[in-house]
Every structure is written in C-alpha cells, then in structure tokens.
Amino acid sequence: MTADTEPKLNWWNRLANPGQFVAWTTPLLWPLTILTAVLFVLGLWFAFFNSPADYQMGDTVRIMYVHVPNAWLSQFVYATMSVSALGTLVWRHPMADVSMKAAAPLGALFTALALFTGALWGRPTWGTFWEWDGRMTSTLVLLLIYLGLVALWRAFDDQLRAARIIAVFTLVGAINIPIIKFSVDWWSTLHQPASVFRPDGPRMPGSILVPLFVMFFAFTFLFLTLHLKAMHTEVKRRRVMTLKRRLAQGGSA
Amino acid sequence: MIDLGPHAVFIVWAYVGVALGIAGLIGWTLFDARRTASELSQLEARDPRRQRPADATP
Amino acid sequence: MSAFAAMLRRELRLSLRGGGDVLTLVLFFIIVGAIVPFAVGPDRTLLAAIAPGIVWIAAFLAMLLGLERLFRPDHEDGALVLLRQAELPLSAIVAAKLIVHWLVSAVPLLLATPVLAVLLAMDLDSFGRTMISLALGTPALAAFGAIGAAVTVSIRRGGLIAPILIAPLSIPVLIFGVGSITSPQSSAATLFLAALSLMALALAPFAAALAISSAED
Numbered sequence: 395m396t397a398d399t400e401p402k403l404n405w406w407n408r409l410a411n412p413g414q415f416v417a418w419t420t421p422l423l424w425p426l427t428i429l430t431a432v433l434f435v436l437g438l439w440f441a442f443f444n445s446p447a448d449y450q451m452g453d454t455v456r457i458m459y460v461h462v463p464n465a466w467l468s469q470f471v472y473a474t475m476s477v478s479a480l481g482t483l484v485w486r487h488p489m490a491d492v493s494m495k496a497a498a499p500l501g502a503l504f505t506a507l508a509l510f511t512g513a514l515w516g517r518p519t520w521g522t523f524w525e526w527d528g529r530m531t532s533t534l535v536l537l538l539i540y541l542g543l544v545a546l547w548r549a550f551d552d553q554l555r556a557a558r559i560i561a562v563f564t565l566v567g568a569i570n571i572p573i574i575k576f577s578v579d580w581w582s583t584l585h586q587p588a589s590v591f592r593p594d595g596p597r598m599p600g601s602i603l604v605p606l607f608v609m610f611f612a613f614t615f616l617f618l619t620l621h622l623k624a625m626h627t628e629v630k631r632r633r634v635m636t637l638k639r640r641l642a643q644g645g646s647a
Numbered sequence: 648m649i650d651l652g653p654h655a656v657f658i659v660w661a662y663v664g665v666a667l668g669i670a671g672l673i674g675w676t677l678f679d680a681r682r683t684a685s686e687l688s689q690l691e692a693r694d695p696r697r698q699r700p701a702d703a704t705p
Numbered sequence: 706m707s708a709f710a711a712m713l714r715r716e717l718r719l720s721l722r723g724g725g726d727v728l729t730l731v732l733f734f735i736i737v738g739a740i741v742p743f744a745v746g747p748d749r750t751l752l753a754a755i756a757p758g759i760v761w762i763a764a765f766l767a768m769l770l771g772l773e774r775l776f777r778p779d780h781e782d783g784a785l786v787l788l789r790q791a792e793l794p795l796s797a798i799v800a801a802k803l804i805v806h807w808l809v810s811a812v813p814l815l816l817a818t819p820v821l822a823v824l825l826a827m828d829l830d831s832f833g834r835t836m837i838s839l840a841l842g843t844p845a846l847a848a849f850g851a852i853g854a855a856v857t858v859s860i861r862r863g864g865l866i867a868p869i870l871i872a873p874l875s876i877p878v879l880i881f882g883v884g885s886i887t888s889p890q891s892s893a894a895t896l897f898l899a900a901l902s903l904m905a906l907a908l909a910p911f912a913a914a915l916a917i918s919s920a921e922d
Contacts, residue, residue, distance in 0.1 A: 511664070514658075580884070627679050634683060
C-alpha cells in the first residue's frame with residue numbers, strides 16, 4: 395500500500411490525518427481526566443479506609459494496590475507499543491508512529507514505579523529491598539528496554555524515518571520479552587530453589603479485590619489520558635518541525 | 648488516618664513515591680503540551696502562507 | 706546462490722583486509738578476562754568458580770566492539786544503497802554479512818579461549834563445555850548485535866546507543882551460555898542456547914534488512 399493512494403474517507407483514513415485525529419479526540423480528554431480522578435479518589439478511599447489488613451502480610455498488603463496496577467501497565471504499555479509498531483510497519487498509519495513515541499516514556503515510568511513499590515513491599519515481607527527473583531529481574535530488563543527505546547527516539551533527527559526503524563526494534567523486543575522471562579525464571583529457580591513469593595491469586599478475599607480492581611482501572615485510565623495528551627503534543631511538535639523547516643527554506647530562497 | 652501497623656514507613660513511602668512519580672509525569676506532560684502549543688502558535692503567526700495547520704504537508 | 710557466494714567473498718575479503726581488527730578484538734577479549742583477577746584477587750578456587758561468567762562477559766563485550774564495522778562503512782560510502790538495488794534480497798545480503806561477522810569476530814575468540822582458560826584456572830572439563838557453549842551462543846550474540854547495528858546505522862553516533870539496545874536482548878544468551886557450563890542442568894541449558902541461536906539467526910536477517918531499508922528510504 396503506497397502513501398499516495400486516493401484517500402477514502404472512512405473513519406480509519408480520517409483517523410490517519412493528524413489534524414483530524416486531534417480534533418476528534420480532544421473532546422475525550424476532559425471526560426477521561428474526570429473519570430481517572432474519580433477512580434483514584436474511590437480507589438484510595440478503598441485502599442486506606444475500607445479494606446482490611448491481610449492476615450499474613452498485615453497492612454503492607456496496601457502496597458499491592460499501587461504495585462499491581464503499575465506492574466500491569468508496564469506490560470500493557472509495551473503491548474500498546476507493539477500494536478502501534480505493527481500499525482507503522484504494515485499500514486504506515488501516521489498516528490501509530492505518534493502513539494509509539496508517546497507511549498515509551500510513560501511505560502518506562504510505570505515500570506520504574508512497579509520496581510520501586512515492589513522493592514518497598516519486599517523489604518517488610520521478604521526482608522530485602524531487592525531479590526534476584528524471576529519476576530523482578532524480568533521487570534528490570536523490561537525497564538532497560540523501555541529506556542533504550544526512549545534513548546533511540548531521542549537519537550534520531552528525522553522522526554518519520556525513525557518510526558519505522560524503532561517499530562522493527564519494538565517488535566524484536568516483543569518477541570524477546572517472553573524469552574527473557576523464561577530464561578530469567580530458569581536462572582532464578584536454579585539459584586534459589588525455594589520461591590520466596592507465591593502469588594495467591596483466586597484465594598484473595600473480595601475486600602482486597604475491590605480496591606485492587608478500582609486502582610487497576612484508575613491507573614489504566616491514567617495511562618490512556620496521558621497517552622492521548624502526549625500524542626496531541628507529539629502531533630503539534632511535528633507540525634512545529636514542519637513549519638520551522640518551511641520558514642528556514644523560505645528565508646534562504 | 649488509620650493505623651498502618653509496624654511497616655507504616657514502607658506503605659507511606661510507596662504511596663508517596665508513586666504520587667511523586669505520577670505528579671511528575673502529569674506535570675511534564677502538561678508542560679510539554681503548553682510549550683509545544685505556544686511554539687506552534689508563534690510559528691503559525693510567522694508563517695507567510697498561513698496555511699490551515701491540518702493540511703501541512705512536509 | 707552465486708550472488709550469495711560473491712557477497713560472502715566480498716565481505717570476507719573486506720574484513721580480513723584490515724587484519725588489525727581481528728587482532729584487536731582478540732586482544733580486547735583476553736585483556737578483559739585477564740584484568741578480572743587483578744580486581745578480585747588471585748585466589749584460584751574463586752577464579753575457577755567465576756571463570757565461565759568472565760569468559761562470557763569478555764565474549765559479549767568483544768562482540769559489541771566489532772559491531773561498528775558490520776553496516777557502518779557500507780552506509781557511509783553508499784554501498785548499502787547500491788546493495789538494496791541488487792537482485793539478491795536485502796535479507797540474504799544481511800545474512801551473508803552476519804555469517805562473515807561471526808567468522809571474523811567469534812571464531813578468533815573461540816581460538817583465544819584456551820589462553821583465558823589457563824589464566825582463570827579452569828579445569829579441562831569446564832574448558833570443553835566453555836568451548837561448546839561459546840560456539841553455540843556466539844551466533845545469537847552476533848544476530849542480536851546485527852539487529853542493533855542495523856537499527857542504529859543511520860544515527861551519526863549510533864555506536865554509543867547500540868550496546869544499550871543489544872544488552873537486554875542478550876541476557877538470555879548469557880544466562881544459558883553460563884548455565885551450560887556451570888549448572889547441574891547444563892544439557893538443558895545447552896539445548897536452550899542452541900535453540901536461541903537458531904531462532905535469532907532466522908529472525909535477525911529479516912529484522913535487520915527491514916530496519917536498513919527503512920533507514921535508507
């Protein structure tokens with residue numbers, strides 16, 4: 395598919411026009427912001443005032459309400475970037491480039507926060523800030539990949555060309571992340587036979603699940619809001635670059 | 648405020664750290680948006696052709 | 706096939722012409738391995754225990770060092786643009802480059818490993834396993850390196866950013882590489898290492914070719 399086929403005005407192609415995209419999604423920003431704020435207030439109220447302490451971990455279970463959503467986002471953001479990378483490579487969709495670039499720093503921050511809260515949760519429960527446990531280690535590697543992607547975006551001058559190259563690397567990373575996870579799990583079980591941390595999924599009582607779910611959606615909507623806002627900024631930044639180039643050409647001619 | 652038990656320090660710091668991180672992210676996103684928007688409006692004012700921004704072609 | 710063979714010959718001749726490169730690489734590999742005892746002390750049992758890790762780190766760093774010459778000279782003199790016009794698909798060209806890169810940067814390291822094994826007090830048994838694991842694992846390092854080099858080829862100071870991208874991808878290679886020397890389940894690790902190399906070798910030419918053709922547009 396070449397870039398200069400005659401544009402059919404279905405929603406997909408209209409979404410591909412950056413100006414149209416900004417115009418269409420700007421009305422979504424305020425509702426998203428309000429929804430996120432309400433979810434956070436509700437989630438924090440549940441987390442601190444309306445949920446019991448765990449019978450084993452005591453009050454430290456409250457760290458879970460910020461830890462798990464961040465850990466989920468660290469992977470969800472990468473999935474978003476991978477889908478956007480496919481959009482860039484397969485359909486050459488202009489907004490996919492923008493989405494990919496806007497998501498990378500957000501993912502890096504959420505991953506860093508997941509590690510930070512994990513360390514603060516680990517100290518009282520395991521007795522150490524850092525354990526070379528499979529899950530923590532692969533999250534650390536994920537953070538390194540995010541930071542590499544952010545550095546890669548900053549290294550390119552031509553953002554349009556950068557998008558396709560970075561999309562290739564994002565997808566290579568997406569293929570590699572399960573392999574890294576597997577290898578790190580193999581490695582850590584080899585070095586420490588007894589796992590210190592067993593996730594007790596379905597045995598969690600409802601009183602803990604409710605705040606967890608609310609916070610989960612709060613963080614997810616926070617990401618969606620910030621991602622959309624960052625995409626708008628990126629569209630404007632590209633227009634600034636275009637205008638600067640045009641002014642420079644006009645000045646020299 | 649409820650009693651957070653013996654590990655209150657860790658819980659409070661986890662929430663404070665996340666709050667700081669998120670606040671920094673929101674602040675930076677808004678700052679970046681404002682800065683880029685103002686730069687764009689300045690440049691559009693200077694643009695001799697004064698095109699509609701939506702059909703700016705490279 | 707003959708075009709592929711010609712490509713192999715060209716690459717081999719170009720990379721052997723500057724014979725100093727191979728020597729520098731081998732020296733770097735040995736020096737990294739030889740400098741560790743100065744940092745951790747000359748205790749032979751400790752050295753023997755960490756020797757597999759040292760050898761793998763040295764090999765990893767040495768492979769990173771040689772990446773610059775994989776695509777950059779061809780990018781700078783425009784040969785890469787010409788090669789894209791060739792009848793041979795770009796992925797085959799990248800595969801030829803990858804094979805030659807492995808031949809001129811990993812095989813010398815394998816040949817230099819006995820020196821490190823002696824310096825680091827390895828016994829004969831783990832020396833043999835080190836050779837096997839390096840032989841099986843370096844193709845994966847070369848393949849991930851090729852992807853990193855292709856992604857950064859159009860960045861002027863790409864040499865600085867490529868290692869940052871490659872290192873996280875190479876973690877499984879290091880884990881299974883060292884695991885196949887030291888761990889009790891070394892045969893499983895060896896098989897994983899071989900699988901990783903095969904997969905990386907199958908994937909890398911296409912990914913690197915895609916990145917290069919996007920960069921040269």
